[in-house]
Amino acid sequence: MMVHTPRYPTNKPVDFVVIGSGAAGGVIAKELSTAGFHVVVLEQGPYLHQRDFKHDELACIFGLENIGGPTKHPQTFRRSESEKAEVAKGIPPLIYMHAVGGSSVHFTANYWRFHEIDFVERSKWGPIAGTGFADWPITYQELEPYYTKVDWEIGVSGLAGASPFDPPRTKPYPVPPLPVKSSGVLLEQGAKKLGLHPFPAPMAILSHPHNGRNACHHCGFCILFGCEYGAKSSSLASVIPVAEKTGRCEIRPNSTVHRIEVDKRGRVSQVVYWDVDRKEQAQRAKAVVLCANGAEDTRLLLLSTSSQFPQGLANSSGKVGRYLMPNGLTYAGGLWDQPLNEYKSVQVTRLVHDFYDADPKRGFYGGGGIDARFQYFPILYSIAGGGLPPDAPLWGREYKRMLAEYYTRTMYINGHTTSLPVETNSISLDPEVKDAWGRPALRCTYADHPNDLAMMQFLQDRGMEILEAAGAKRRWAYPVTETTLIAHMLGTCRMGNDPRESVVDRFHRAHDVPNLFICDGSSFVTSGRGQPTMTIQALAFRAGEHIARFAKRGEI
């Protein structure tokens, strides 16, 4: 169906410019345009469509085709502020998709809601020295209606009531869980033997048609790939078409924003970007919603200095870019006699949330979830550090024999864990390295908190127990190591009631700038247990509703 989408002139202020079209930006654009506002969405990546997505591992994973390419977007990484950050070779430390729909296009689509405890954990647990551990300024109860909107408008497959640990919900899932895979059956068997409570994984991938979209065809190319069937519930497949259908939302791809400008009153007045021809443009706006992820948000705010905002826009607290929380990830592998064929269908079908809550008896803070999954395509499986056990040979007849035996007979138990908010873990501007547009490269400074590593080890050990209980013929654990690859850029513009300690208020309005809102993973106060996108989108539905209300009342 052809939809007439507007082309707004840059010199006339639109109601809203939304920067970034991903998990949050797509939802905000849909909420504001359906509420009657004129919206321009600026997206640095191209506008890809279902027909553009291909099962091409070399291009999508190793050619870095979807994540901006290695030469145009260099990034630097260091473990502490005393080190000089080095340019990352190969896969960059901060992974996010450059395209309309953002990382929701290439994510794995695990859609756990946060639990009630996630929002009030600092009060329940107490302070943790050397961290910014804090309660959220909102509760699960306030967010619940928006989680339900995500289930139904974005499209989540799952089974309500299947987990005894699930927080309360007001509506069931719109479509049932995806069919269980062998890894799900085995996780279920092993976990039940240990007295745990496995349940069907909620996934933002449709098991049945919903909202006019296709069901999953089980091709297996979810993580790091776009879905050619539109069954994965990306912003691209779900909310962006709704926004465009209003006739009030213009998605403007290939638009690389590098500065947000303010007027004499300190209010945002226009957004400056390079268009597809690298020509500088400035879109005037009455208000701006920044949804470009925790890394790009940070760079843009820090680059938008002015006499009124010498530390960067919205950064009087100095907290922009701070408290980066990536979530921990562990791998325990198991081999079976018969083929599991885990490369088929979605990556995850069963979960365990028995270790979600922190437990003082463990001797450290932390919590997490366990799933059974397999996220190895043929090349990724066979490279050094890929899917074979760590002690497998890397070449020769035995290497070849193991590839043939293990590829279809292996599954992994993954642990997904908390990251504590530590102020020195951050995104900042690299002082030397520049990207292809001349902007400072993103610099990531990150070292796991000792409690984060302890929690990873704890879940790794539980994963090994489950594999044993499930009858694996052989088991192996990849050693728990420090996090150097980050797909969850959480916490860098944290939400809070105190303008000295946070960047945005409980409605995502920047404390320092009344017509600037920031909403995405950067708003998180704590990390959750490893699957943030469901919560990013619930926040975005809530923010969109409140921002529309403020605008209608003339309160922006």
Added chain:
Amino acid sequence: MLSDIPSRREFLSSTAVAFGSVWLAANLPALEAAGRYAASMAGRPHASFDFLTPEEAADFDAISALIIPTDETPGAREAGVVHFADRVLAPNSLLSHMGEPFRGSLAELNAGVSRYVGGSTRFAKIPLDRQEAALHSVENLPGFGLVHMLTVMGMFCNPSYGGNQGKVGWALLGFEDTYVYQPPFGYYDRDAHASDGQG
């Protein structure tokens, strides 16, 4: 005295020199075969290689055939990994940013085997029955990582890139490329779908 014991590398180098002539004699036929292969690569019109020199192509052919050897089933050679690498590493190709690092990696491995045999050589010139030992001597060098990666990419990529010819890599793994599947997916979920309705 500990200091009297030669290091592993010195030990390997000295024995390599001592036995070098013996190897040569024993492996002349194999060496000639390898030499013919290298010559056939070198004899191709220059235009047939976009990136690799004929010598680099011969070295990579020898190493990749050790990484995924041809035995009862096809290996890296049958998959066409050398031509795959030449194609994807060429300027303005998908992996052109890896081109010079790959070249450097091959040079590093050649320098390593030269130390190993105690004289200047290249991988393709090592007698066939000594190539496994030669690769062991360099397998912990950083350069081995990229050479290994290009081998694996050429073995398991989409055949449209010139590797995985005849889908021999996918056949090795048991990976089907139909991309539309229905449950049951594997042995252990064969009884689990009765209650799924249509799945």
